[in-house]
Amino acid sequence: MRIALICTEMLTVPSIRGGAIQIFIDGVIPYLSANHEVTVFCIKDNALRDREVVKGVTYIRVEKNNYLMNVARELKKLTAGNRTFDVIHVFNRPLNVPVIKEAMPGSRIVLSCHNEMFRKEKLPDDKGRRVVEIAHNIMSISNYIGSTIVNRFPEAASKVKTVYSGINLDRYKPIWREDAQAERTALRKKYGVENKKVVLFVGRLSANKGADVLLRAMQRVIQKHEDAVLVIVGSKWFSDNRVTGYISSLRKLGNSLGTDRVVFTNFVPPSKIPSIYLLGDVFVCSSQWQEPLARVHYEAMGAGLPIITTNRGGNAEIISNHKNGIVISAYTDPWAFANSISHIFTHPSKANELGRAGRKFVEGNYGFQHVAKRLLELYV
Numbered sequence: 576m577r578i579a580l581i582c583t584e585m586l587t588v589p590s591i592r593g594g595a596i597q598i599f600i601d602g603v604i605p606y607l608s609a610n611h612e613v614t615v616f617c618i619k620d621n622a623l624r625d626r627e628v629v630k631g632v633t634y635i636r637v638e639k640n641n642y643l644m645n646v647a648r649e650l651k652k653l654t655a656g657n658r659t660f661d662v663i664h665v666f667n668r669p670l671n672v673p674v675i676k677e678a679m680p681g682s683r684i685v686l687s688c689h690n691e692m693f694r695k696e697k698l699p700d701d702k703g704r705r706v707v708e709i710a711h712n713i714m715s716i717s718n719y720i721g722s723t724i725v726n727r728f729p730e731a732a733s734k735v736k737t738v739y740s741g742i743n744l745d746r747y748k749p750i751w752r753e754d755a756q757a758e759r760t761a762l763r764k765k766y767g768v769e770n771k772k773v774v775l776f777v778g779r780l781s782a783n784k785g786a787d788v789l790l791r792a793m794q795r796v797i798q799k800h801e802d803a804v805l806v807i808v809g810s811k812w813f814s815d816n817r818v819t820g821y822i823s824s825l826r827k828l829g830n831s832l833g834t835d836r837v838v839f840t841n842f843v844p845p846s847k848i849p850s851i852y853l854l855g856d857v858f859v860c861s862s863q864w865q866e867p868l869a870r871v872h873y874e875a876m877g878a879g880l881p882i883i884t885t886n887r888g889g890n891a892e893i894i895s896n897h898k899n900g901i902v903i904s905a906y907t908d909p910w911a912f913a914n915s916i917s918h919i920f921t922h923p924s925k926a927n928e929l930g931r932a933g934r935k936f937v938e939g940n941y942g943f944q945h946v947a948k949r950l951l952e953l954y955v
């Protein structure tokens with residue numbers, strides 16, 4: 576097949592600036608391009624050429640301003656030259672689907688939704704029905720996101736399919752593996768957390784991610800575990816280390832816990848993310864919003880970390896309570912997090928059991944090779 580992947584206008588591909596969708600595209604490309612012709616449309620970036628072919632994959636990068644029209648123009652040029660795609664995968668932008676279809680009418684359009692993009696304030700009724708009519712299939716990143724589509728547009732039920740994300744299994748080393756020990760030791764030394772019990776948070780520093788709740792939980796954790804520290808990996812936005820009012824409040828909370836209790840790393844490039852998990856002894860996703868299904872869960876499981884997450888949105892779809900992680904229903908309660916973290920630290924055999932179950936879970940069906948296979952089933 577000839578396949579076009581149309582990224583959003585937020586960040587470029589490859590994912591040099593971060594972005595869950597961009598990382599998703601990076602991950603599946605090697606498997607899609609092994610037997611198919613793949614072209615990626617995305618925004619320009621000063622660090623990348625506007626047009627290039629890398630490992631057989633064509634990248635066409637256009638201006639961010641008027642992004643949709645710029646992509647449509649490129650598609651029309653190809654159509655005029657009798658070069659069309661069998662399938663065009665539009666990422667996370669339902670409103671773009673009719674324009675893309677008009678630019679290349681003969682192509683099958685697959686839409687993927689990585690957030691609640693079918694909410695009424697984002698997509699009027701008439702346009703939503705038109706998108707459902709045009710789309711060959713609609714991929715949802717979790718059952719939760721799929722339900723938000725079908726609940727509003729029941730006629731979409733036969734087209735909506737969940738395709739869970741994943742990781743590059745070769746890049747994530749479990750913390751117990753021998754070849755990970757030198758890197759784990761070096762990282763813990765770099766961030767000053769040698770001989771500590773490390774609670775790890777990875778994500779954007781915004782209120783809906785709940786880092787403030789986790790910081791409050793640490794007040795109780797350190798009462799029981801004097802060697803406990805919290806490492807917060809992330810920033811306001813991808814590649815953006817500006818200090819917002821919320822981030823300032825997080826740092827104030829961190830300082831109130833005492834010296835060297837909290838480490839803020841700021842933004843970590845995507846290339847370094849697989850290694851950063853080697854810092855941790857337990858991973859906590861403290862999401863307060865209806866999370867579509869944060870990819871950090873796959874990443875933490877890949878690193879063999881026991882996971883504590885919230886029963887929000889799609890998170891609990893891949894975390895089974897006390898089987899491959901701990902799921903917290905009282906997601907606003909710092910003590911609920913504190914009790915679960917303390918449980919992990921007090922019962923190292925349980926921590927090891929959960930971490931190994933998580934690694935086995937992702938190895939079984941959540942490598943990017945598995946994701947690409949599921950995508951191809953939507954494309955035909």
